[in-house]
Amino acid sequence: MIVLDGATGTELGRRGVDTRGALFSAAALLSEEGIAALRAVHAAYVQAGAQVITANTFRTNPRKAGGRWRELTRLAVRIARESGAKVAGSIAPVEDCYRPDLRPPPQIAEAEHREFARALAEEGCDLLLVETVVAADEGLAAARAAAATGLPVWVSALAMPDGSMRSGDDLGAFFREARSAGARAALINCVPPAGVDVGLGAAAASGLPFGAYAHMGEVDPHSGWPVTPVLAPEEYAARAAGWFGRGASILGGCCGTTPAHIAALAALSPIRHDPCQPDRRIAR
Numbered sequence: 001m002i003v004l005d006g007a008t009g010t011e012l013g014r015r016g017v018d019t020r021g022a023l024f025s026a027a028a029l030l031s032e033e034g035i036a037a038l039r040a041v042h043a044a045y046v047q048a049g050a051q052v053i054t055a056n057t058f059r060t061n062p063r064k065a066g067g068r069w070r071e072l073t074r075l076a077v078r079i080a081r082e083s084g085a086k087v088a089g090s091i092a093p094v095e096d097c098y099r100p101d102l103r104p105p106p107q108i109a110e111a112e113h114r115e116f117a118r119a120l121a122e123e124g125c126d127l128l129l130v131e132t133v134v135a136a137d138e139g140l141a142a143a144r145a146a147a148a149t150g151l152p153v154w155v156s157a158l159a160m161p162d163g164s165m166r167s168g169d170d171l172g173a174f175f176r177e178a179r180s181a182g183a184r185a186a187l188i189n190c191v192p193p194a195g196v197d198v199g200l201g202a203a204a205a206s207g208l209p210f211g212a213y214a215h216m217g218e219v220d221p222h223s224g225w226p227v228t229p230v231l232a233p234e235e236y237a238a239r240a241a242g243w244f245g246r247g248a249s250i251l252g253g254c255c256g257t258t259p260a261h262i263a264a265l266a267a268l269s270p271i272r273h274d275p276c277q278p279d280r281r282i283a284r
Contacts, residue, residue, distance in 0.1 A: 001250070001251060001271055002051055002209075002211070002250045002274075002275050003049050003050050003052070003262065003265060004050060004051075004054070004250065004253070005042070005045035005052060005053050005262060006045060006050075006213070006252060006253030006254070006258055006261055006262045007256055007257045007258070008025045008038075008041055008056055009024055009255060010255050010257075011041045011258065012025055012028050012034070012037055012041060015037040016033070016037065017034045017038075023059050023064060023065065025059065026056060026057070026058065026059040026060050026065060026072055028056065029056065029060070029075050029076055038076075038079055039079055039082065042082070042085075044259040045085075045259050046084060046085050047259065048259040048260070049263055049267075050085060050262050050266070051085055051086060051272065052275045053085040053086070053088070054087075054088045054129060054131075055076045055077045055079075055087055055088065055090055055120070055125060056076040056079070057073050057076045057077065057089055057090045057091075057120065058090045058092045058132075059092065061091075061092070061094055061116050062112065062116070063095065073120065073123065077089065077123035077124055081124055086276065087124070087125050087127075088154070088275075089117070089121070089123075089125035089127070089128045089151075090129050091113060091116060091117060091120070091131065091146060093135075093138055094109060094112050094113070097132040097134060097190070098166065099134075100134045100138075100165075100166050100167035103138045104138075106140075106141045107141075109137070109142070110142075110144060113145035114148060116145075117142075117145045117149050120149075121149035121150070126151070126152075126276055127151055128149065128152070128154070129154050129156065130142040130146055131155075131156040131187075131189055131190075132156065132157075132190045133155060133156065133157035133158065133174070134157070134165060135167035135169060136165060136169035136170075136173070136174040136177070137169075139157060139174060140177055140181055142155075143155050143178045143183050144181045144182065147182025147183070152185075152275075152276050153182055154184060154185040154250075155178045155183045155185070156187035156189040156190075157171060157174060157175070157187075157188065157189070157199070158188070158195070158199075159191055159199025160191075160195075160225075161225070171199055172202040175202055175205070175206035175208070176205075176206055178206070179207065179208055183206075185210065185250055186203040186204075186206040186209075186210045187203060187211050187213065187250060188203055188211075188212040188214075189212065189215070190254050190255065191225055192214060192228040193228070193231070193236070194225075195215075196212040199212075200243055200246060201246075203248075204246065204248075209249050209279060210248055211243070211248040211249055211250025212240075212243055212248060212250075212252075213251065214236070214239070214253065214257075215254040215255045215256055216228055216230045216256035216257060217230045217255065218255075231261075233258070233260040233263065233264035234264055236257065236264060236265070237261070237267065237268060240265055240268065249278065250278065251265050252265065
């Protein structure tokens with residue numbers, strides 16, 4: 001099993017960082033207090049057993065961070081690397097992660113993702129996580145751009161109640177095409193545990209190592225899912241045990257999860273695999 005970290009944005013909010021603006025969690029990078037809070041969040045996840053820390057780059061792309069995007073990306077990766085864990089550079093949709101209608105044409109998206117992926121690689125990420133994918137064309141553009149860096153690439157998408165992508169695209173076809181584009185793992189994220197239950201089969205059918213990190217609590221009105229209760233850590237681990245039983249080997253948490261949730265996940269199995277080579281077992 002590979003243990004991912006949990007939520008960054010909601011944990012920063014709990015520590016007093018205002019994440020309500022366009023930068024979302026990247027707002028932490030604008031002040032010493034925010035940076036200290038981000039370091040504390042990363043450290044708490046490592047202490048809980050996370051093998052992979054996701055750099056706080058979900059909203060540091062040029063469209064969201066403007067002229068400071070490279071500076072903020074560099075800072076986010078540096079802080080993540082200080083944790084001592086493997087670092088995944090987060091590559092999100094260039095516009096709104098719940099609004100596929102706002103995405104640019106694939107050629108423009110791929111050029112933007114290529115520049116961003118290159119920056120993440122240059123700053124020292126160990127792998128690239130193309131996450132919260134809502135449309136196949138942009139997700140594949142991002143996967144190709146990330147794979148061009150030579151780093152391992154994971155792709156993670158939302159699953160809707162009917163099993164499709166948020167855009168209406170076929171989720172299973174997306175994961176198969178992502179594998180052809182260079183992805184090394186397929187995941188479901190940013191949906192409630194019920195959404196993982198729905199989408200996990202499509203990730204598994206890709207033939208790649210697969211997994212999930214679910215969302216709990218408040219949701220964006222465009223998400224396509226209702227508000228769900230925040231499960232206690234042991235309850236979340238019980239749901240994740242079902243995914244593990246279906247063959248999922250990469251588990252973590254999305255919005256609403258905490259270090260306690262990750263600690264509960266880490267206790268599911270004593271076996272660990274290399275995040276950069278998910279098929280390779282490593283010693284505890």
